[in-house]
Amino acid sequence: MFQSRRRHRLHEWAVWSLIEDHIESPTGEEFVRTYVDSPGAVGVVVVDAASFEDLSRRDPSSVTTVLVSQYRAPFGEVMWEIPAGMRDVADEPAETTARRELAEEAGLEADHWRYLGVMASAPGITNSTVEIFACCGLREVDHERHGPEEDHMEVRRLSIADALDECRRGHITDSKTIIGLQWVVQWAAESK
Numbered sequence: 742m743f744q745s746r747r748r749h750r751l752h753e754w755a756v757w758s759l760i761e762d763h764i765e766s767p768t769g770e771e772f773v774r775t776y777v778d779s780p781g782a783v784g785v786v787v788v789d790a791a792s793f794e795d796l797s798r799r800d801p802s803s804v805t806t807v808l809v810s811q812y813r814a815p816f817g818e819v820m821w822e823i824p825a826g827m828r829d830v831a832d833e834p835a836e837t838t839a840r841r842e843l844a845e846e847a848g849l850e851a852d853h854w855r856y857l858g859v860m861a862s863a864p865g866i867t868n869s870t871v872e873i874f875a876c877c878g879l880r881e882v883d884h885e886r887h888g889p890e891e892d893h894m895e896v897r898r899l900s901i902a903d904a905l906d907e908c909r910r911g912h913i914t915d916s917k918t919i920i921g922l923q924w925v926v927q928w929a930a931e932s933k
Contacts, residue, residue, distance in 0.1 A: 742767055756780050756829045779869035782862075783839040784825040784917040785847075786925045788877040789898070792853055793932070796877060801929035802902035806922070808913075809846050810895040821897065821907070822915040823922075824849075825871070835872040843876065844884050847896055852878030857924040860917060873921045875928070901926060 744765050752759040758778040765771050789805035790796040796804060808821045826842035828835065836854055843849050855875045862869040886892055905922055907913045 746771070750778075751775070756827060776865075777867040777869070779862075779867050780828040781870045781872065782825055782827050782917075783835050783842060784823045784871050784873045784921050785839050785843045786823050786857070786873065786875045786921040787843070787847065787849065787851070787879065788875055788901075788925060789879060790877045792878060793855060793875075796929050797932035799929075801926045802900065802905070804901055805898050806901050806904055806925075807847050807849065808897045808899065808904060808918070810893075810897070812890045812893065820915050821913050821918070823873075823918045825917060836874060839872075839874045839876075844882055845886060846884070846891065846894060848881055848884040849879050850882050851876030851880075855928070857921060857928065860920050862916070871917045873917060873924065875921075875925050 746763045746765055748763070749761040750758050751761050756779070760776055760778045762774050762776065763771065764774060787807035788796055789807075790799065807824065809824050810819045811822050812819050824843050824846040826838060826845070828838050830838065836856070839854070840850070843851065853876060857873045857875055859870050859872045862871055886894060901922055904913065905926070908919045908922065913919065
């Protein structure tokens with residue numbers, strides 16, 4: 742069994758820390774790994790249906806979803822993603838964070854929520870996970886965006902089929918978006 746023997750915080754910024762972890766392998770070999778400690782994030786797959794029961798009676802690929810544009814500094818480009826955000830409020834339930842991010846980024850509230858699952862963002866680099874939700878029963882609300890990326894954010898509505906096609910063609914490369922869209926289609930197919 743791999744065991745962490747000691748951890749050292751090398752640097753802290755905002756809600757993240759750079760951790761140096763001294764580890765012992767099952768054979769006793771000691772080695773060091775450095776990673777980003779993160780509170781994690783949430784992502785929201787918007788489903789333009791009155792309810793999840795309504796979605797289960799329809800072809801989910803024809804249902805409209807919402808994507809937002811987000812400038813991502815590590816890539817130096819704008820990427821299309823599901824609405825999402827950091828779990829940066831201590832002890833806030835993930836669904837509460839998801840509801841807040843949906844309102845901030847897409848200007849939407851939803852009556853019905855479903856937890857889809859959790860994914861590891863980049864396990865060799867960070868312990869960050871993304872908890873993914875689906876929502877439906879939508880209504881528009883006023884929203885207040887935060888930060889320069891959100892100030893320049895665009896909102897786009899398209900069918901889930903078109904969004905998945907953009908994923909396959911490499912136009913959408915964000916993993917939480919690809920996984921979330923596929924999970925919604927899979928859930929809807931299993932619910933029939």
